[in-house]
Amino acid sequence: MALTYLDQMDLEGKVVLLRLDLNTPLSKTEPREVTDSTRVDRSLPTINFILENGAKKLILCSHLGRPKGEEKPEYSLEPVATCLAEKLNQEVVLTESCLDRGIKTMLGLASPKIILLQNLRYHPEEEKNEQNFAKTLSEYADIYINDAFGASHRKHASIHAINYYFKGRSAAGFLIKQELEALDKIVKNPSSPFVAIVGGAKVSDKIKIIENLLPKVNNLIIGGAMAYPFLKAKGHEVGKSLCSDDDLKIAKSVLNQASASKILLPTDHIVSDSLDGKAEFCNDTNIPSDKMGLDIGEQTIAQYKAALSEAKTVLWNGPMGLFEKADFSKGTMAIADYLATLNDCFTLVGGGDSVKAVNQSGNAEKMSHISTGGGASLEYIEKGNLPGIDALRFGVDL
Ligand code: AMP
Numbered sequence: 589m590a591l592t593y594l595d596q597m598d599l600e601g602k603v604v605l606l607r608l609d610l611n612t613p614l615s616k617t618e619p620r621e622v623t624d625s626t627r628v629d630r631s632l633p634t635i636n637f638i639l640e641n642g643a644k645k646l647i648l649c650s651h652l653g654r655p656k657g658e659e660k661p662e663y664s665l666e667p668v669a670t671c672l673a674e675k676l677n678q679e680v681v682l683t684e685s686c687l688d689r690g691i692k693t694m695l696g697l698a699s700p701k702i703i704l705l706q707n708l709r710y711h712p713e714e715e716k717n718e719q720n721f722a723k724t725l726s727e728y729a730d731i732y733i734n735d736a737f738g739a740s741h742r743k744h745a746s747i748h749a750i751n752y753y754f755k756g757r758s759a760a761g762f763l764i765k766q767e768l769e770a771l772d773k774i775v776k777n778p779s780s781p782f783v784a785i786v787g788g789a790k791v792s793d794k795i796k797i798i799e800n801l802l803p804k805v806n807n808l809i810i811g812g813a814m815a816y817p818f819l820k821a822k823g824h825e826v827g828k829s830l831c832s833d834d835d836l837k838i839a840k841s842v843l844n845q846a847s848a849s850k851i852l853l854p855t856d857h858i859v860s861d862s863l864d865g866k867a868e869f870c871n872d873t874n875i876p877s878d879k880m881g882l883d884i885g886e887q888t889i890a891q892y893k894a895a896l897s898e899a900k901t902v903l904w905n906g907p908m909g910l911f912e913k914a915d916f917s918k919g920t921m922a923i924a925d926y927l928a929t930l931n932d933c934f935t936l937v938g939g940g941d942s943v944k945a946v947n948q949s950g951n952a953e954k955m956s957h958i959s960t961g962g963g964a965s966l967e968y969i970e971k972g973n974l975p976g977i978d979a980l981r982f983g984v985d986l
Pocket of ligand 1: 787788789790793811812813814830881882883905906907908909910911912939941942
């Protein structure tokens with residue numbers, strides 16, 4: 589069943605409830621401000637379309653952080669409301685709670701046109717996918733639009749249960765459309781050669797994606813702390829590098845798979861005494877017992893570039909090293925720079941830290957697609973669907 593999109597809806601005179609992922613990074617000190625507005629910016633086409641196509645009122649809702657069902661001021665959406673008002677050049681009124689009695693009164697007034705509901709996760713019912721909570725939210729609006737791609741892998745009330753109350757009156761927004769079209773290029777018939785680059789710190793978080801990708805890719809490049817359990821499983825010395833017993837076990841089982849020969853691992857490293865130590869070269873696959881690997885070395889960078897040179901599809905999730913520190917960022921930056929030079933290749937970057945790294949490298953514009961949802965994009969690649977998208981498409985039974 590095809591997904592209905594926002595531009596297929598009649599919005600004239602309607603109150604629209606729009607679920608967004610406005611979970612943006614904020615400054616740690618007062619006055620809190622949005623420090624990276626990517627998620628706000630990527631929501632603007634949907635917001636503007638609704639405002640320009642006759643909607644009477646627009647009610648925005650989102651979660652922010654993990655307040656765990658409590659009203660914690662540090663998770664207030666207030667900085668996001670300010671950011672939105674500036675970008676839209678319009679008043680955005682933030683409610684005290686998403687369950688405020690005053691919301692219905694406000695809906696009867698001519699202004700404000702845009703209302704932002706306070707953090708949905710101030711209420712435990714949101715994460716419990718509670719029916720009554722979803723029902724209360726649904727009573728504010730005539731139409732429900734989900735454009736919260738980054739939260740659509742969650743079975744939460746504003747993403748999932750709410751669909752029960754909007755049968756035939758719901759649609760997906762333009763960010764979801766863009767994300768699904770990009771991810772489908774990876775999920776369905778990726779152009780070959782297809783190379784996946786998986787990095788970051790925890791093997792257990794990414795094991796499913798590795799197992800799922802291995803049969804489909806021509807090469808699977810592994811970097812970052814992810815590499816050490818694999819190197820150790822192959823009998824190499826990894827010194828003090830991050831390498832838990834659980835990750836080692838997982839790495840061993842992956843290496844036993846038939847397509848394990850597609851996996852590329854580092855052959856040299858940038859190492860140090862500690863996470864805060866001085867950078868040193870290690871020109872061998874084996875790492876001395878008193879050192880930890882914190883980045884891939886020059887020879888590895890060259891090998892990885894060679895593996896990427898002919899690629900027509902590249903998926904990148906996770907940095908090649910401790911890229912937040914300049915001394916250990918060269919591998920990650922070299923991969924970002926190289927991907928930016930690939931012609932006629934679909935490059936998709938997903939996952940918070942790789943997105944941060946690509947932004948840091950200045951190459952964001954040159955990637956084919958940067959996903960706003962790390963967990964959601966990985967789950968979509970793994971399963972080919974997401975609970976929030978399926979709920980929009982097929983409805984839900986409660
Ligand atoms: P993840 O959330 O699993 O993608 O992990 C990202 C984090 O892994 C980043 O903060 C990186 O700095 C960190 N990281 C990557 N490589 C290493 C490494 N070799 N040692 C320690 N941390 C690393």
